[in-house]
Amino acid sequence: MADKQVILVTGGTGLVGKAIEYVVENGEKRPNEEWIFASSKDADLCDADSTRSLFEKYKPTHVIHLAAMVGGLYRNLKYNLDFFRKNMMINDNVLAASHEFGVKKVVSCLSTCIFPDKTTYPIDETMIHNGAPHDSNFGYSYAKRMIDVLNRGYNQSHGAKFTAVIPTNVYGPHDNFDLEDGHVLPGLINKAYCAKRDGKEFVIWGTGLPRRQFIYSRDLARLMIWVLRNYEEIEPIILSVSEEDEVSIKEAAMTVIEAADFKGKVTFDTSKSDGQFKKTASNEKLRKYLPDFKFTPFKEAVKETVEWFEKNYETARKESAK
């Protein structure tokens, strides 16, 4: 029988953590695995002692490290210092505890937002540190880039197998649907719901021209479990749909409108920032490993997310939390 594995998921109550839990509970769990989904109530990972107590309690053999201060463009614009400091603390504490407690493998989460602003496209895994990130989210970006530095350092000094994935813009059930702080798709889904209910217009922030590759949280979850089990490199791997599946914000908004069956007026508030125009990422490395992986079609996954939000409106995350 295979050795027992205790897999600790930090940030286990967030968008990505809940999706991993869903995939694990719907067929992916192996008999030798115990999965722990930790929230900030289990430990404040900004605090080294609290982090160590969590590791002492569960003695994980594997860690999927998701916990982070996260937000969409407009939250990033306001709180660069907090994004930098909190994420630096969380990442240093989690990787130090993973080393101290002899964790066999850690998979952390970077993001395609952290790549250089002035770059050639498509972006690939070798380009993370090539130049300054977009100014709107410099705090988040530099803190995330340091995960890659820590991973390489722990490998060089201690032979540790700490790696990272690089997802694009994630969406799905259990997202943060807050209008100010969340990402674009949950924001638009909440706006469509309210506009339909109140008979008001639906406002897209910015010009609608920027382009994004979106990944459904349950697809990302399946890929992250594959990375945990099979990916042996320290260098991160981009987890993204193909370049051809990149859509404009306007197209994404129209997909939400259709899924929510909103029939009212649609306008653009161009006084709001557009953020980075695009961050087109290559999934060539992923395709070399998993040529046959099937992503859920965008329309279908948006529809599932809209239905989840409508069903869970009262309890879905919508508060502006700093």
Ligand code: NAP
């Ligand atoms: P999320 O929904 O905001 O969830 C964040 C999670 O982190 C929650 O479980 C939260 O716990 C936990 N957390 C925050 N601060 C903590 C602290 N001080 N101590 C302990 N736990 C703490 O985030 P997500 O969207 O799932 O993101 C997961 C990972 O994917 C992050 O590393 C993020 O940077 C990365 N990522 C996200 C996206 C995206 O579009 N969402 C894109 C690329 C990469 P509570 O529930 O208790 O607050």
Ligand code: GDP
């Ligand atoms: P990013 O992908 O990291 O830049 O972050 P977001 O997920 O917040 O996406 C920001 C892009 O979506 C920008 O071009 C915004 O102008 C556009 N956008 C349009 N409407 C909204 C909205 O309601 N909320 C958010 N967060 N972004 C919006």
